[in-house]
Amino acid sequence: GTMAAAALLFLLLVAAAGPGRAGAGRARRDALREELLLSPLPAGDVAATFQFRTRWDADLPRGAVSHYRLFPKALGRLVAALGVQELHLALTQGFWRTRTWGQPPLQAPAGAELWVWFQPTVMDVDKAWKELSNILSGIFCASLNFIDSTNTVTPTASFKPLGLANGTDHHLLRYAVLPREVVCTENLTPWKKLLPCGSKAGLAVLLKAERLFHSSYHSQAVHIRPICRDASCLAVSWELRQTLTVVFDTFSSGQGKKDWSLFKMFSRTLTDACPLASQSKVYVDISPKNKEKELLEVTPAPASVYEAIVQGDKRTYAVYDLLSPSLFNTSRSLNVQLKWKRPQDSSELPTPVLHAQRYVSGYGLQTGEISTLIYNTHPYRAFPVILLETVPWYLRLYVHTLTIITKGKENKPSYIHYQPAQDRRRPHLLEMLIQLPANSVTKITIQFERALLKWTEYTPDPNHGFYVSSSVLSALVPSIIAMKDVDVEQSPLFTSLFPSSDGSSYFVRLYTEPLLVNLPTPDFSMPYNVICLTCTVVAVCYGSFYNLLTRTFHVEEPSRGGLAKRLANIIRKFRGVPPL
Amino acid sequence: VCTSRFWFNYRHVANTLSVYRSVKRLGIPDSHIVLMLADDMACNPRNPKPATVFSHKNMELNVYGDDVEVDYRSYEVTVENFLRVLTGRIPPSTPRSKRLLSDDRSNILIYMTGHGGNGFLKFQDSEEITNVELADAFEQMWQKRRYNELLFIIDTCQGASMYERFYSPNIMALASSQVGEDSLSHQPDLAIGVHLMDRYTFYVLEFLEEIHPASQTNMNDLFQVCPKSLCVSTPGHRTDLFQRDPQNVLITDFFGSVRKVEITTETVSLDSDLAGFESNLLKDELATEPLKYAEQLPVAQIIHQKPKQKDWHPPGGFILGLWALIIMVFFKTYGIKHMKHIF
Numbered sequence: 001g002t003m004a005a006a007a008l009l010f011l012l013l014v015a016a017a018g019p020g021r022a023g024a025g026r027a028r029r030d031a032l033r034e035e036l037l038l039s040p041l042p043a044g045d046v047a048a049t050f051q052f053r054t055r056w057d058a059d060l061p062r063g064a065v066s067h068y069r070l071f072p073k074a075l076g077r078l079v080a081a082l083g084v085q086e087l088h089l090a091l092t093q094g095f096w097r098t099r100t101w102g103q104p105p106l107q108a109p110a111g112a113e114l115w116v117w118f119q120p121t122v123m124d125v126d127k128a129w130k131e132l133s134n135i136l137s138g139i140f141c142a143s144l145n146f147i148d149s150t151n152t153v154t155p156t157a158s159f160k161p162l163g164l165a166n167g168t169d170h171h172l173l174r175y176a177v178l179p180r181e182v183v184c185t186e187n188l189t190p191w192k193k194l195l196p197c198g199s200k201a202g203l204a205v206l207l208k209a210e211r212l213f214h215s216s217y218h219s220q221a222v223h224i225r226p227i228c229r230d231a232s233c234l235a236v237s238w239e240l241r242q243t244l245t246v247v248f249d250t251f252s253s254g255q256g257k258k259d260w261s262l263f264k265m266f267s268r269t270l271t272d273a274c275p276l277a278s279q280s281k282v283y284v285d286i287s288p289k290n291k292e293k294e295l296l297e298v299t300p301a302p303a304s305v306y307e308a309i310v311q312g313d314k315r316t317y318a319v320y321d322l323l324s325p326s327l328f329n330t331s332r333s334l335n336v337q338l339k340w341k342r343p344q345d346s347s348e349l350p351t352p353v354l355h356a357q358r359y360v361s362g363y364g365l366q367t368g369e370i371s372t373l374i375y376n377t378h379p380y381r382a383f384p385v386i387l388l389e390t391v392p393w394y395l396r397l398y399v400h401t402l403t404i405i406t407k408g409k410e411n412k413p414s415y416i417h418y419q420p421a422q423d424r425r426r427p428h429l430l431e432m433l434i435q436l437p438a439n440s441v442t443k444i445t446i447q448f449e450r451a452l453l454k455w456t457e458y459t460p461d462p463n464h465g466f467y468v469s470s471s472v473l474s475a476l477v478p479s480i481i482a483m484k485d486v487d488v489e490q491s492p493l494f495t496s497l498f499p500s501s502d503g504s505s506y507f508v509r510l511y512t513e514p515l516l517v518n519l520p521t522p523d524f525s526m527p528y529n530v531i532c533l534t535c536t537v538v539a540v541c542y543g544s545f546y547n548l549l550t551r552t553f554h555v556e557e558p559s560r561g562g563l564a565k566r567l568a569n570i571i572r573k574f575r576g577v578p579p580l
Numbered sequence: 581v582c583t584s585r586f587w588f589n590y591r592h593v594a595n596t597l598s599v600y601r602s603v604k605r606l607g608i609p610d611s612h613i614v615l616m617l618a619d620d621m622a623c624n625p626r627n628p629k630p631a632t633v634f635s636h637k638n639m640e641l642n643v644y645g646d647d648v649e650v651d652y653r654s655y656e657v658t659v660e661n662f663l664r665v666l667t668g669r670i671p672p673s674t675p676r677s678k679r680l681l682s683d684d685r686s687n688i689l690i691y692m693t694g695h696g697g698n699g700f701l702k703f704q705d706s707e708e709i710t711n712v713e714l715a716d717a718f719e720q721m722w723q724k725r726r727y728n729e730l731l732f733i734i735d736t737c738q739g740a741s742m743y744e745r746f747y748s749p750n751i752m753a754l755a756s757s758q759v760g761e762d763s764l765s766h767q768p769d770l771a772i773g774v775h776l777m778d779r780y781t782f783y784v785l786e787f788l789e790e791i792h793p794a795s796q797t798n799m800n801d802l803f804q805v806c807p808k809s810l811c812v813s814t815p816g817h818r819t820d821l822f823q824r825d826p827q828n829v830l831i832t833d834f835f836g837s838v839r840k841v842e843i844t845t846e847t848v849s850l851d852s853d854l855a856g857f858e859s860n861l862l863k864d865e866l867a868t869e870p871l872k873y874a875e876q877l878p879v880a881q882i883i884h885q886k887p888k889q890k891d892w893h894p895p896g897g898f899i900l901g902l903w904a905l906i907i908m909v910f911f912k913t914y915g916i917k918h919m920k921h922i923f
Contacts, residue, residue, distance in 0.1 A: 145674075
C-alpha cells in the first residue's frame with residue numbers, strides 16, 4: 001500500500017534527477033553576489049565598500065560535503081572540522097573617524113580582530129580556538145598565532161551571533177584583538193584568492209594593492225555565518241561575506257578638487273562582471289544633503305535609482321548593474337565619475353547619533369588613566385550602549401576608581417561584568433551596559449598602574465610602546481524614520497549586514513581608538529655596560545692595590561754586555577757620545 | 581630570511597624580496613617558499629609609496645609585487661622559529677605554509693641578510709644566531725634526511741664567518757664579505773630616504789634577471805658575480821663539502837623549479853551526473869519550526885543575567901593547612917574525649 005507508493009515516488013524522483021538533466025534547469029546550490037558601494041563622506045573623502053557574498057545551501061557542520069564550487073575549500077573544511085558556528089575575522093589599517101565620516105557600515109578595530117562562536121557540540125572550546133587561530137594565520141599570512149589566553153576574552157553581553165542561533169551560551173564565544181598587527185599586500189593576496197573569480201574578473205579587478213594601501217582606512221574582513229535559506233526559515237544555508245572597506249582622501253591626492261572617479265581611485269575601470277556571479281552591482285550614494293537640490297552629478301547616467309532607509313536615514317543610490325547588457329554598449333569600460341556642482345560648506349557636516357573617543361592621560365611611567373567619552377547627539381531619545389574593554393594584564397586597572405559621569409551626575413550602569421586579569425595569563429575584561437540620556441556626553445574613567453615586565457617579555461622594539469586594543473560599543477540606535485524589514489535576497493548587501501529586529505532602531509557596533517602606552521623599559525644595553533665598567537674599575541683599583549701590597553723590588557746587576565755592545569761602546573768613545 | 585627591524589634597514593627587506601621575486605619568477609611556487617621578514621617596510625607609515633619596496637633608485641623595480649605571501653612576519657622572526665623551521669621540530673598546529681616540508685630529494689636554498697659580525701647574525705636587534713648553532717642545525721637536517729643539497733647565501737658584514745663551521749655534506753655556501761670586512765649598501769634613494777639595497781645582492785639580482793628556467797648557467801658564474809671593484813668587499817664561497825663540481829651545478833637547481841609536463845591526447849570523460857549524485861546523497865534536515873536570528877542587544881535579558889556561578893574548587897593547600905592546625909590545637913587542648921559533646 002503506502003510502501004509501494006513511496007517506493008514508486010522515490011523511483012520517479014531518481015529517474016527525474018537522472019542523467020538526462022545536464023545543463024540549465026538544475027538549480028545550483030551556491031550563488032555569488034558582488035557589490036560595490038561608493039559613498040562620498042561629508043569631509044570630502046570617498047568610502048568604497050566591496051562585498052562578495054557566497055551563499056551555499058549545504059549543511060557544512062555535518063561534514064558530508066566533498067564538492068566545493070564557489071565556497072572556498074579552505075574555509076569550508078575549517079568550519080566543518082572545528083565545529084565553528086560563526087567566524088568573523090577583520091584585518092584593518094587605520095581608524096574610522098566616526099565624528100567626521102559618519103556611521104560606518106561595518107567597522108573593525110585597528111589590527112586584527114577575530115571573534116568566533118562555536119557549535120554547542122564542541123567539547124574543548126579553548127583547544128579549538130587555538131587551532132583555529134593557527135590555521136587562519138597560515139591562510140591569511142597574519143601573525144594570528146599570537147592569539148592566546150593573554151589576549152582572548154569571553155564577552156558576556158556583547159557580540160551576540162549575527163547568524164541563526166539556537167540560544168546564546170557565551171561559553172562558546174571567544175574574542176581576541178591584536179592591535180599591533182600590520183596589514184599589507186600579503187594579507188590581501190590570500191583574501192583575493194578566496195574569491196571565486198579571484199582578481200581577474202568582476203569587481204575584484206579594482207583591488208590593486210598599491211592604491212588600496214595608500215588610503216586613510218583599509219579594512220578587509222571575512223564573515224561566515226548560517227542564515228535562513230528562504231522566508232520560511234526551515235533550513236540553513238551558509239553565507240560567506242568578504243568585505244573590503246577603503247577610504248580615499250581624494251582632496252589631498254586629487255590636486256585640491258573633490259571630484260573623483262573609479263580610475264582616479266583604483267587606477268582601473270570595470271570591464272565586466274564576474275561570470276560566476278548571479279548579481280554584480282555598483283551603488284553610488286547620491287543622497288541630497290539637507291534636503292537641497294543635488295550638489296553632485298554622476299556620470300555615466302545610472303540605469304536606475306534605488307531608495308532605501310539605511311541606518312535611520314533616507315538615502316538614494318544610483319545603480320549600475322554590470323550584468324545588464326546595456327551598460328557596456330557605449331564604452332567597453334565603466335568609469336563612474338562624480339563631480340561636485342558647487343563647493344560644500346564645511347559647516348554642514350552632520351554629526352552621527354553615537355560616537356566615542358578614548359584617550360589615556362596621566363604623566364610618568366607608573367600610573368595613568370583611561371578615559372572614554374561617549375556622545376549621544378540624538379535630540380530627544382535615550383538608548384543603552386554596551387561598552388566592552390579589554391586591557392592587557394600589564395596595565396593593572398583599579399576598578400574602585402571607575403567613575404561614569406553624565407551631565408555632571410554619576411550614571412550607574414544597569415549591568416556590569418568585570419573579570420580581573422591574572423598576570424601573564426588573562427587580560428582584564430570590563431563590560432558595562434550604560435544608559436545614555438539624550439543629547440549628552442558620558443565620561444568613563446578608570447585608573448591603572450603600569451607593571452614592570454620580565455626582560456625576556458619585552459618586544460624587540462619596546463620603546464615604541466604597547467598597544468591597548470580598541471573598546472567596543474554596541475548599541476541599538478533609534479532611527480528617525482521607521483525601517484522596513486528587508487528581504488535579504490532582494491535588497492542590496494549593505495543593508496543586510498546585521499539582522500534587524502524591529503524598524504525603530506538599527507544596530508551599530510563602534511570601536512574607539514587603540515591606545516599606545518609606554519611601559520617602564522629598562523635599558524637593554526646596560527648589562528654589557530655594567531660588566532665593562534665593573535671589570536675596569538675592579539682591574540684598576542684592586543689591581544693597583546694588589547701590586548702595592550705584594551710587589552717587591554730587587555736590585556739587578558747590570559750585565560757586561562755582549563760583543564756587539566763592546567764594539568758599539570768603542571765606536572761611541574771615538575765619537576764622544578756616552579757609552580750604552 | 582630578513583632579520584632586521586626598523587625603517588633604516590629597508591635594504592635588508594629589499595634584498596630578501598629581490599631573491600624571493602627571482603625565485604618565484606623561475607618557477608618555485610609560494611607553497612615551497614618560506615619567507616621571513618622581520619619588519620614591514622611596504623606598509624610602514626614612513627614609506628612614501630605604500631605597498632611598494634623598491635630595489636633601484638628612481639623606483640624602477642617594485643620587488644614587493646602584487647602577490648607576495650609572507651610566512652613569518654614581524655615578531656615571529658626569531659632564532660627559535662628559524663631553527664624550528666629548519667629542523668622540522670614545530671608545534672603540531674603550525675599551518676603548512678609555515679613549515680619546511682622537505683625530504684631527502686629536495687634542494688634547499690637559504691638566503692639570509694641582516695646585520696652580522698664575526699661568527700654571528702643578529703636577529704631583530706635583540707638576539708643572535710651563531711655559526712656553530714647554524715652548523716648544528718644543518719647537521720640535524722642532514723641526519724633527518726631533510727635535504728639533498730643545500731645552498732646557503734648570506735649577505736651581512738663578515739658573512740664568511742657564518743659558513744666556516746659547517747661540517748655536513750652537500751652544502752655550498754656563498755657570502756658577501758670575508759671576516760674583517762663590511763658589506764656595503766648600494767645606493768640611497770632621496771625620495772624614500774634610505775639605502776635601497778646591498779651591493780652584493782644588487783649584483784646577484786642583476787645576474788639572476790638574466791636567468792630563465794631553461795638556462796644552463798652554472799655555479800661558477802655565480803661565484804664571479806660581485807668582484808671587489810664593484811662590491812668593495814670580497815665575496816667568498818665554500819664548496820669543499822659539496823660532492824659535485826660547481827661547474828656542473830646549474831643555477832636553476834636551486835633557484836628555479838622546472839617541472840616535467842607530459843602532453844597526452846587521450847580524453848577523460850567526466851561523470852556528468854556528479855552533481856545529481858551529490859544532491860541525492862545529501863538530504864537536508866529540515867527544522868520543525870522556523871529558526872531565528874539572535875537579538876543583538878537584548879537589554880532586559882542582559883540586565884537580569886545571573887552572574888556566572890564560579891566553579892567550586894576544593895580548598896587549596898594553605899586553607900587546608902590552616903584548618904588542620906586549628907583542629908590539632910583544639911584537640912590537643914581539650915582532648916578527644918570531649919568530642920562526644922560536640923556531635
